[in-house]
Amino acid sequence: MSLLELENVTLKFGGLTAVDNLSFSVEEGEVFAIVGPNGAGKSTVFNLISRFYTPVNGSIRFDGHDLLAEKASSVASYGVARTFQNIELFEHATVLENLLVGRHRHRGSNFLTELFFTPSVRKQELQSRHFVEEIIDFLDLQAYREKRIAGLPYGVRKVVEVARALATDPKLLLLDEPASGLSVEETTDMRWWIDDIRRQMGITVLMVEHDMGLVSGVSDRVLAMADGARLALGTPSEVQSDPAVIEAYLGKAS
Amino acid sequence: MRIVFKTDYMQDLRPWKDGYQLSLYLILIAVAIAAPFVVDAFFLGELTNVLIWALAGLGLMVLTGHTGQASLGHAAFLAMGCYANIILIEAGVPFVLAFPLAGIITGVVGMLIAIPALRLHGIYLAIATMAMSILVDDIIVLTEPWTGGVGGKYAPSINVFGLMIDRWGTPVEFYFLTLGVTILVTLGYINLLRAPLGRSFIAVRDSEVSAQAMGVDVARTKAISFGVSCAITGLAGALMGLFAGAFNNETFSVVISIQLLMMIVIGGLGSIHGAFLGAIVVGFLPQFLSIAKEWVGAVIGGSNVAIPGLEFGIFGLILIVFILFEPMGIYGRWLKIRTWFELFPFYRKDMFKRQKSYLKTERLR
Numbered sequence: 069m070s071l072l073e074l075e076n077v078t079l080k081f082g083g084l085t086a087v088d089n090l091s092f093s094v095e096e097g098e099v100f101a102i103v104g105p106n107g108a109g110k111s112t113v114f115n116l117i118s119r120f121y122t123p124v125n126g127s128i129r130f131d132g133h134d135l136l137a138e139k140a141s142s143v144a145s146y147g148v149a150r151t152f153q154n155i156e157l158f159e160h161a162t163v164l165e166n167l168l169v170g171r172h173r174h175r176g177s178n179f180l181t182e183l184f185f186t187p188s189v190r191k192q193e194l195q196s197r198h199f200v201e202e203i204i205d206f207l208d209l210q211a212y213r214e215k216r217i218a219g220l221p222y223g224v225r226k227v228v229e230v231a232r233a234l235a236t237d238p239k240l241l242l243l244d245e246p247a248s249g250l251s252v253e254e255t256t257d258m259r260w261w262i263d264d265i266r267r268q269m270g271i272t273v274l275m276v277e278h279d280m281g282l283v284s285g286v287s288d289r290v291l292a293m294a295d296g297a298r299l300a301l302g303t304p305s306e307v308q309s310d311p312a313v314i315e316a317y318l319g320k321a322s
Numbered sequence: 323m324r325i326v327f328k329t330d331y332m333q334d335l336r337p338w339k340d341g342y343q344l345s346l347y348l349i350l351i352a353v354a355i356a357a358p359f360v361v362d363a364f365f366l367g368e369l370t371n372v373l374i375w376a377l378a379g380l381g382l383m384v385l386t387g388h389t390g391q392a393s394l395g396h397a398a399f400l401a402m403g404c405y406a407n408i409i410l411i412e413a414g415v416p417f418v419l420a421f422p423l424a425g426i427i428t429g430v431v432g433m434l435i436a437i438p439a440l441r442l443h444g445i446y447l448a449i450a451t452m453a454m455s456i457l458v459d460d461i462i463v464l465t466e467p468w469t470g471g472v473g474g475k476y477a478p479s480i481n482v483f484g485l486m487i488d489r490w491g492t493p494v495e496f497y498f499l500t501l502g503v504t505i506l507v508t509l510g511y512i513n514l515l516r517a518p519l520g521r522s523f524i525a526v527r528d529s530e531v532s533a534q535a536m537g538v539d540v541a542r543t544k545a546i547s548f549g550v551s552c553a554i555t556g557l558a559g560a561l562m563g564l565f566a567g568a569f570n571n572e573t574f575s576v577v578i579s580i581q582l583l584m585m586i587v588i589g590g591l592g593s594i595h596g597a598f599l600g601a602i603v604v605g606f607l608p609q610f611l612s613i614a615k616e617w618v619g620a621v622i623g624g625s626n627v628a629i630p631g632l633e634f635g636i637f638g639l640i641l642i643v644f645i646l647f648e649p650m651g652i653y654g655r656w657l658k659i660r661t662w663f664e665l666f667p668f669y670r671k672d673m674f675k676r677q678k679s680y681l682k683t684e685r686l687r
């Protein structure tokens with residue numbers, strides 16, 4: 069059984085079919101990339117998995133659970149974490165606080181124990197902190213730990229988003245254009261991090277990315293989309309040489 | 323510049339940064355405890371008033387400052403706390419029970435109101451809560467058998483473990499009661515902020531979509547925030563009623579709601595300090611104005627002219643100045659001044675500048 073399975077998923081925004089009868093599945097332990105021109109519906113696929121939108125038909129299953137039966141805030145509790153194409157951090161909180169929000173799904177305390185900050189809450193907070201510190205070390209964020217997001221450079225924010233997603237301790241990590249807007253060096257870092265996330269942490273990665281160097285460098289399989297539908301699916305080199313993909317990117321050769 | 327060295331994660335879990343900051347807070351509490359023995363009865367009354375406003379400010383701060391939901395209706399919850407407290411006392415419930423109950427009742431009612439109201443966003447939520455504040459006036463009149471309607475009610479003196487406390491008869495005791503409640507509420511507030519619930523408030527305030535993606539149930543978090551906010555406001559209302567001595571349907575008007583919101587904006591949204599700083603401005607502004615008026619009267623030679631609504635007008639003016647020049651409020655301004663001194667001479671003008679952010683509508687794409 070695959071970790072994530074989308075079957076015949078369709079979503080319409082008014083007259084526009086953003087995702088058109090799309091099926092694919094992501095296996096445990098792989099890095100799976102989605103490519104396609106702007107407006108192809110890639111981010112919409114992520115938003116469907118996150119349950120921000122409900123498809124008109126089709127099914128989305130994760131780890132044996134029917135995600136369509138869940139609300140958006142429950143998706144994280146099954147072990148799905150994500151980043152956003154246009155960074156969605158908690159602007160007026162520090163990097164550390166942002167990452168600690170990622171621990172929310174492991175919360176064992178309740179209103180009353182937190183109100184009195186009982187020893188069990190204290191213990192939980194220390195554990196959260198230990199977990200988050202490992203991620204800070206992993207992604208080299210030590211220098212920014214106490215900084216507010218509002219003053220951070222773009223490249224750092226992108227990394228903080230990945231860190232916050234990792235703080236949830238996910239099984240599946242959705243990365244929406246992790247390298248867009250990054251410099252060449254930052255993109256190289258991101259590449260090694262994605263590799264390490266898969267190999268060291270054993271987290272399955274589903275990512276949307278335009279940088280084909282990054283895509284063919286880290287991913288096992290690639291799905292090419294256009295107009296909400298599947299164009300091709302296969303290894304990076306298979307997809308890159310697929311005539312339909314070349315046509316979608318370059319236009320029909322006359 | 324003072325650098326805090328950290329060697330232990332516990333340091334970040336404590337509410338204070340280091341021994342220096344802790345001693346500042348302890349000195350502040352010591353001053354507050356010594357105050358009744360130094361100042362006269364009039365000034366002590368003013369201090370009590372400031373503390374009650376600070377408590378109400380803390381209540382609204384939970385909702386608006388930390389969860390990002392504007393409310394122009396919090397006077398309704400002041401009223402609810404005030405009436406609940408007095409009605410329970412009149413029914414024979416001892417104050418030490420009636421007071422926390424008044425908070426809990428207000429909190430629960432607030433949470434129930436929140437469930438439909440919180441589907442509204444921004445300005446629409448503000449308008450809906452404001453409408454509620456206006457409605458409460460009528461509700462108090464309509465429920466006259468319990469509330470005394472237009473005729474109002476008088477606050478009895480209260481019995482705290484055998485000690486009779488009355489705002490006029492025993493102002494020092496009343497001050498300590500208010501101080502104690504304010505300190506306890508502040509400590510609870512600090513605890514929530516350093517725990518998952520407080521962080522989920524901030525998450526909802528700054529980005530609902532990513533709060534959701536992190537597993538925060540946005541609707542539930544908002545309802546809890548509304549409940550906590552109303553409970554604290556209810557406690558403040560109960561004290562406000564006892565402090566005023568007499569109150570009726572007009573005591574907790576929508577003007578109080580607006581003043582409360584202005585107060586925390588001026589003090590600084592999103593910080594506990596802001597509630598206290600705002601309360602100091604609200605509490606002492608009337609005194610300051612009457613002194614200023616006498617002074618102006620003496621200079622221009624005329625007798626004291628009474629200008630209706632002057633206080634509220636000046637207050638609005640201060641608010642506009644803050645929104646234009648210091649959106650982070652008095653507390654934000656203080657942080658900047660402190661940073662300036664700490665970094666002297668290396669402070670840069672754009673240090674606190676906000677970064678361009680995306681339009682909300684573009685965000686999900």
Ligand SMILES: Nc1ncnc2c1ncn2[C@@H]1O[C@H](COP(=O)(O)OP(=O)(O)O)[C@@H](O)[C@H]1O
Pocket residue numbers: 081084086104105106107108109110111112113686687
């Ligand atoms: N919330 C929305 N309302 C209406 N149309 C949308 C919405 N989100 C996306 N779309 C449209 O759906 C299509 C796919 O968008 P998207 O998934 O963001 O593409 P991309 O592949 O570039 O990430 C686009 O035509 C976009 O304009």
Ligand SMILES: [Mg+2]
Pocket residue numbers: 110111112153687
């Ligand atoms: Mg996109």
